[in-house]
Amino acid sequence: QVQLMESGGGLVQPGGSLRLSCTADRFYLDFYFNDIGWFRQAPGKEREGVGCISSSDGSTMYADSVRDRFTISRDIQKNEVYLQMDNLKPEDSGTYYCAADRRRCASGNEEYEFWGQGTQVAVSS
Numbered sequence: 786q787v788q789l790m791e792s793g794g795g796l797v798q799p800g801g802s803l804r805l806s807c808t809a810d811r812f813y814l815d816f817y818f819n820d821i822g823w824f825r826q827a828p829g830k831e832r833e834g835v836g837c838i839s840s841s842d843g844s845t846m847y848a849d850s851v852r853d854r855f856t857i858s859r860d861i862q863k864n865e866v867y868l869q870m871d872n873l874k875p876e877d878s879g880t881y882y883c884a885a886d887r888r889r890c891a892s893g894n895e896e897y898e899f900w901g902q903g904t905q906v907a908v909s910s
Contacts, residue, residue, distance in 0.1 A: 786813060787809065787813045787814050787899050788809060788810065788813070788814075788901075789807060789808075789809050789814065789883055789884070789885060789899055789900060789901035789902075790807070790808055790809065790901055790902070791805055791806065791807050791881060791882065791883050791901045791902070791903060791904040792805070792806045792808075792904055793805040793806050793904060794881060794904030794905045794906045795905075795906070795907070796907045796908075796909065797873055797906075797907070797908055798908070798909070798910050799873060799874060799875060799908055799909075799910055800872055800873065801873050801908070802869070802870060802871045802872075802873065803870045803873065803906060804867055804868065804869045804870070805823070805867065805868040805870070805881055805883075805904060805906075806865055806866070806867055806868075807821060807823075807865065807866045807867070807868070807883030807901060808863070808864055808865045808866075809864060809885065809899075810864075811864045814864075814885055814899060815864065816840065816859060816861060816864050816865070816866060816885070817840060817861055817864075818840055818887060819840050819885040819886060819887055819899075820837055820838065820839050820840050820885070820886060820887065820888065820889040820890040820891075820897075821837060821838050821840075821857075821859070821866040821883055821884070821885050821890075822834060822835075822836070822837040822883065822884045822885075822886075822889060822890065822895065822897055823835040823836050823837065823857060823868045823881060823882070823883055823884075824881070824882045824883075824884060824895070825877075825879040825880065825881045825882070825906070826879050826880050826882070826903075827876075827878060827879035827880075828879070830879075832882075833848065833850075834848055834895050835847070835848055835851055835855060835868070835881070836848060836851065836855060836857050836868070837857065837889065837890035838857045838858070838859055838866060838890060839890040839891055840887070840890075841891075843859060844890070844891070845857045845890075846890055846891075846893070850876075851870075851877070854870065854871050854872045854873075855868060855869065855870050855871070856868075856869040856871075857869075866883060868881070868883075870906070873906075873908045874908060875908045875909060876908075877906065877908050878906055878907050878908045878909070879905075879906060880903040880904070880905055880906075881903060881904050881905075881906055882900055882901050882902075882903045883900075883901045884897030884898075884899060884900045884901070885897060885898070885899040886898045886899060
């Protein structure tokens with residue numbers, strides 16, 4: 786059964802940092818072959834793409850709102866992808882999801898097939 790799992794969410798003060806992780810059972814979903822996208826959704830708002838990492842070369846793309854603050858990386862051996870979030874702002878609060886599919890990142894296609902259940906991030910003083 787394909788299942789993506791996010792972890793690492795929590796409550797942090799403005800200006801703080803969090804690192805989210807995304808993983809899956811390699812038997813069902815091998816990150817070596819799949820691009821991973823990060824998305825977020827705040828209450829009452831539509832889901833928005835945060836960024837993605839390409840399976841082919843590890844290249845990354847970011848939304849303008851998080852560029853230079855967020856960094857996506859991966860550990861192929863562990864079948865994990867990370868979202869390092871620095872200088873967090875209250876507007877970064879929401880549920881963060883990772884998603885997986887082939888050949889999505891470079892094209893900017895946000896229609897991913899596999900999704901995690903999400904992890905909550907709250908940025909507040």
